[in-house]
Amino acid sequence: MGFARELFLDHEDLSEEFICTICHDVLEDPLVVEHCEHIYCGGCIKDWCEASGTCPLDREPIRVDQLRVPQRSFLNLVIGLKRRCPFAEQGCTTVIELGDTWVHTMNCPANPDYKTECGQGCGAKLTRNEVEDHRCIVALKTQLAALRVELSQVKAEAENSKGRLRALEKMILDRPFDQEMQDWITQMCYEVLKGTPTPRPELR
Ligand SMILES: [Zn+2]
Ligand SMILES: [Zn+2]
Ligand SMILES: [Zn+2]
Numbered sequence: 001m002g003f004a005r006e007l008f009l010d011h012e013d014l015s016e017e018f019i020c021t022i023c024h025d026v027l028e029d030p031l032v033v034e035h036c037e038h039i040y041c042g043g044c045i046k047d048w049c050e051a052s053g054t055c056p057l058d059r060e061p062i063r064v065d066q067l068r069v070p071q072r073s074f075l076n077l078v079i080g081l082k083r084r085c086p087f088a089e090q091g092c093t094t095v096i097e098l099g100d101t102w103v104h105t106m107n108c109p110a111n112p113d114y115k116t117e118c119g120q121g122c123g124a125k126l127t128r129n130e131v132e133d134h135r136c137i138v139a140l141k142t143q144l145a146a147l148r149v150e151l152s153q154v155k156a157e158a159e160n161s162k163g164r165l166r167a168l169e170k171m172i173l174d175r176p177f178d179q180e181m182q183d184w185i186t187q188m189c190y191e192v193l194k195g196t197p198t199p200r201p202e203l204r
């Protein structure tokens with residue numbers, strides 16, 4: 001469950017302390033066994049522990065609740081390991097630290113999902129695959145159609161609200177309210193304008 005060694009620079013010389021002896025790859029989310037201080041990938045040692053209840057290196061009995069996060073200084077060494085970009089095969093030659101993998105991936109121009117803005121000014125965000133088939137006029141027509149749908153929804157909602165307001169108005173006019181209710185209505189109208197309506201008194 002670790003990171004494949006081949007991803008790392010100088011992977012031939014990678015220190016054994018960064019290798020998980022369960023999966024033989026570079027430690028991923030490492031955990032240390034409390035009493036013997038052996039370190040494994042978190043996922044690897046949890047699975048192992050649940051299956052056999054021992055530490056793989058010394059066969060001593062261990063429990064999952066005896067696994068700890070290693071010291072910060074050790075974690076820093078792990079996340080500082082130099083690796084190749086996940087899109088090296090797509091042409092990215094950038095060398096990154098293990099801990100920067102996610103941020104780099106999101107911003108790597110070789111990532112097929114990486115988007116840049118259309119150079120013709122239509123504002124569309126495009127992946128490299130989309131650039132070839134992109135026509136601004138088509139993109140703008142699609143955008144326009146979506147806006148029309150949105151507009152008709154907004155109009156329908158406005159109509160709906162108008163209808164409810166009319167019904168409320170009729171209810172208020174039709175009803176012989178007592179003084180308390182009239183006061184509340186006046187108060188509510190005032191407070192709705194300020195944005196803080198008070199709870200309605202019990203209807204009688
Ligand atoms: Zn592992
Ligand atoms: Zn051990
Ligand atoms: Zn890259």
Ligand SMILES: [Zn+2]
Pocket residue numbers: 118119120121122123124134135136139
């Ligand atoms: Zn465009």
